[in-house]
Amino acid sequence: MGTRPGRRALSRPGLGTPSVRAWLERLLRAGIFRRRLNREINGRDNDDCIDRRCRRFTAEKNSRTIDATDWSIAGHRSSACSQHQVREAAMIARKTARFLLKYASSDPLKLADIVHRRAIEQFRTPPTGLATTRFNGVHYEIDMSLHRLMKKYFFHTHEMFLERIFKRCLAPGNIFVDIGANCGYWSAYSLSLVGQSGEVHAFEPVPQYFTFVRRLAELNPGYRIVANQLACGARPGAFTMAVVAPRAENFDNYDINIGSSSLATGFLDHASELTENLTVEVIAFDSYARERKIDLDRVGLIKIDVEGFESEVFDGMQGVLAKSGRKVPILCEVLTDLNRPEPLDGRRIIERLEDCGYRCLDATHLRPIDRNALGFEENILCL
Known part of the structure; x- marks a missing residue:
């Protein structure tokens, strides 16, 4: 994957609240992130991966220690395994995760910005209408x-x-x-x-x-x-x-x-x-x-x-x-x-x-x- 962005990159001004920064730091632990993306790219145990994601989120959401592999549904306040969240998790695993892994191999520093913006999307409430x-x-x-x-x-x-x-x-x-x-x-x-x-x-x-x-x-x-x-x-x-x-x-x-x-x-x-x-x-x-x-x-x-x-x-x-x-x-x-x-x-x-x-x-x-x-x-x- 090349040189990966570390904590120094995440500590620069403008990365949002401490809770978002902490979540991003967990997400960018490259070992976990890379292994997860590789599993999804290779298509192994996809349904089981979704089930594990839902179970882990359910168990951990009260302590707010969301694992990096759960980034596609992090920030949701409702039931972790609702139908639309599972669909979103599958979309991330099959499509976006594969694109991001390939992207990170050529521009790992930019990946940190992408993840930061994705976190903002998850944590902020959008307007209506x-x-x-x-x-x-x-x-x-x-x-x-x-x-x-x-x-x-x-x-x-x-x-x-x-x-x-x-x-x-x-x-x-x-x-x-x-x-x-x-x-x-x-x-x-x-x-x-x-x-x-x-x-x-x-x-x-x-x-x-x-x-x-x-x-x-x-x-x-x-x-x-x-x-x-x-x-x-x-x-x-x-x-x-x-x-x-x-x-x-x-x-x-x-x-x-x-x-x-x-x-x-x-x-x-x-x-x-x-x-x-x-x-x-x-x-x-x-x-x-x-x-x-x-x-x-x-x-x-x-x-x-x-x-x-x-x-x-x-x-x-x-x-x-x-x-x-x-x-x-x-x-x-x-x-x-x-x-x-x-x-x-x-x-x-x-x-x-x-x-x-x-x-x-x-x-x-x-x-x-x-x-x-x-x-x-x-x-x-x-x-």
């Missing part, structure tokens, strides 16, 4: 009642391991393209980086989520954000999308959440009780870029998060992929599941991008992606 948060001078409005993810948006703890990519790729005057913007979190974050001399082009076809992208533009009139109620794909037309709408019974579900809507055939068939079909308009990004006269040399980053529809999006941006000279940086979530009726194969996407001259890096540790060891969900940075 409509709330506004800020990225520097950019105002971003969200509805806290939509889903538990809104709490992460409000406290700026959503996928923190990706922030350094945005900061490295985007500077004032750049263009950011957000394909699959959902509620506009990364559009707002990027708007603060490209500034008033830059541009953000955001694509979100679901009306309820597009509302927040449009609101982002309304709240920041001094910035240039182009909000498109469209999806990107291989060709223009109207297509059926499986949409996960916000529901009270799905508020705590991270596995199938408001960001899981997909145009990929059969992608959400296993969760049909949580979805509804919606006809959305699709455009090829190459056509959009020509119509808008987008200077590809100004594009600092294209982010693609389309839940299994990645291949179709790339089919519609072959001009971008084939561009000579400087390659347009792309940050893409790729999914791999060969056992589905409509298989998802991240390896083919990586091979396609490499054939176009891109270098594909694992977005967590910024080293070459191992295409033979892909998890279900991987974030790749293509340069």
Whole structure:
């Protein structure tokens, strides 16, 4: 894991209350943390791990000696083993923990900051209803009642391991393209980086989520954000999308959440009780870029998060992929599941991008992606 952050890093000003600092110190005992993450990455005894976490928390919560392995549910005041907490624990174990371990291998000091911010999210009470948060001078409005993810948006703890990519790729005057913007979190974050001399082009076809992208533009009139109620794909037309709408019974579900809507055939068939079909308009990004006269040399980053529809999006941006000279940086979530009726194969996407001259890096540790060891969900940075 490399040189790990120690107590000295945790003692600097601004790390919050003594109770939070003590909890962070326990969390960052690398031996415990590393062993726990390795167990989850290897997928061994996952259900038993969740049960042990719940039992340990129940036994220790009164003495407030929460073990480092319980960080995903630390700070909760209600029953430790309620259904939504177990779901959150499983999400942390399978997804975030794996990303954090890889991230820590390349930037262990930054990991301390990530853990600190995660603790703030857990210990502070978020607002209710409509709330506004800020990225520097950019105002971003969200509805806290939509889903538990809104709490992460409000406290700026959503996928923190990706922030350094945005900061490295985007500077004032750049263009950011957000394909699959959902509620506009990364559009707002990027708007603060490209500034008033830059541009953000955001694509979100679901009306309820597009509302927040449009609101982002309304709240920041001094910035240039182009909000498109469209999806990107291989060709223009109207297509059926499986949409996960916000529901009270799905508020705590991270596995199938408001960001899981997909145009990929059969992608959400296993969760049909949580979805509804919606006809959305699709455009090829190459056509959009020509119509808008987008200077590809100004594009600092294209982010693609389309839940299994990645291949179709790339089919519609072959001009971008084939561009000579400087390659347009792309940050893409790729999914791999060969056992589905409509298989998802991240390896083919990586091979396609490499054939176009891109270098594909694992977005967590910024080293070459191992295409033979892909998890279900991987974030790749293509340069």
